[in-house]
Amino acid sequence: MLTVENLHAGYETARVLEGISLTVEDGESVALLGRNGMGKTTLVRAVCGLRPPTVTADSAAVDAASGGTRSRVTFADTDLLALPPHEITGTGIGLVPQGRRVFGSLTVEENLGMVGGRRKKGNGKTQRWTIPRVFEFFPRLEERARAMARTLSGGEQQMLAIARALMTNPELLIMDEPSEGLAPTVLEVIRERLTQLRNTGLSVLVAEQNVDFALAISDRVFILGEHGSMAWSGPSETLHDDPEPLHQHLGL
Numbered sequence: 001m002l003t004v005e006n007l008h009a010g011y012e013t014a015r016v017l018e019g020i021s022l023t024v025e026d027g028e029s030v031a032l033l034g035r036n037g038m039g040k041t042t043l044v045r046a047v048c049g050l051r052p053p054t055v056t057a058d059s060a061a062v063d064a065a066s067g068g069t070r071s072r073v074t075f076a077d078t079d080l081l082a083l084p085p086h087e088i089t090g091t092g093i094g095l096v097p098q099g100r101r102v103f104g105s106l107t108v109e110e111n112l113g114m115v116g117g118r119r120k121k122g123n124g125k126t127q128r129w130t131i132p133r134v135f136e137f138f139p140r141l142e143e144r145a146r147a148m149a150r151t152l153s154g155g156e157q158q159m160l161a162i163a164r165a166l167m168t169n170p171e172l173l174i175m176d177e178p179s180e181g182l183a184p185t186v187l188e189v190i191r192e193r194l195t196q197l198r199n200t201g202l203s204v205l206v207a208e209q210n211v212d213f214a215l216a217i218s219d220r221v222f223i224l225g226e227h228g229s230m231a232w233s234g235p236s237e238t239l240h241d242d243p244e245p246l247h248q249h250l251g252l
């Protein structure tokens with residue numbers, strides 16, 4: 001479904017990802033782990049077409065250094081590197097960005113309504129998302145429907161950010177540190193909801209610092225390591241049985 005191949009991305013002052021490859025299969029939930037600053041957000045932003053970072057897709061220097069292949073990001077056969085961010089959403093990717101980025105001076109309902117006009121097709125496997133369905137899924141958001149988003153708690157804002165992404169009827173939900181700053185009880189609610197979403201066949205890519213949370217909601221794990229490389233990948237189950245890669249690459 002999502003294929004990232006040999007991704008090189010960085011900023012004017014720093015090269016961050018140096019030939020990263022990963023896949024998310026249809027209906028799979030994948031966690032991207034890595035110490036602070038290893039490039040999780042950079043990867044998420046690059047996949048979603050957000051700039052910065054710069055993706056060095058065609059650089060001859062990069063081609064030579066990486067043995068001739070260039071950065072490629074495809075989603076259901078669409079070349080995402082060729083699309084602007086708003087068109088990437090239209091391909092069936094819903095983004096829950098780091099820091100939630102809800103519109104603070106709009107109400108919960110208005111935040112959800114703003115998604116109107118985007119892709120509404122659904123993925124054929126699941127029911128379309130509407131505001132009433134979102135409220136059924138997150139009853140707390142219905143209770144706060146007319147509250148300004150800036151007055152919501154962190155957990156409520158995270159629910160709103162997820163709900164807003166769902167309103168685009170994604171086939172793949174990409175989340176950047178959804179656990180950030182959330183109390184354990186709220187995190188448990190989010191974990192339950194994500195499990196429900198996975199059971200509907202939604203694919204998930206989640207960049208996380210919280211390893212327990214990430215392992216609880218994923219089938220497969222990728223760990224970013226030093227020098228912009230992929231340090232480890234494998235089934236989440238393996239890490240439950242043998243956490244050595246977590247010690248080695250995350251210092252846990």
Ligand SMILES: Nc1ncnc2c1ncn2[C@@H]1O[C@H](COP(=O)(O)OP(=O)(O)OP(=O)(O)O)[C@@H](O)[C@H]1O
Nearest residue numbers: 011014016034035036037038039040041042043052
């Ligand atoms: N806009 C930017 N300009 C320059 N450098 C940046 C920019 N954004 C991030 N970086 C640098 O790129 C590297 C990777 O950052 P990134 O945010 O992708 O890491 P991360 O793994 O998501 O970390 P965290 O868990 O702290 O969010 C870091 O060294 C960071 O300082």
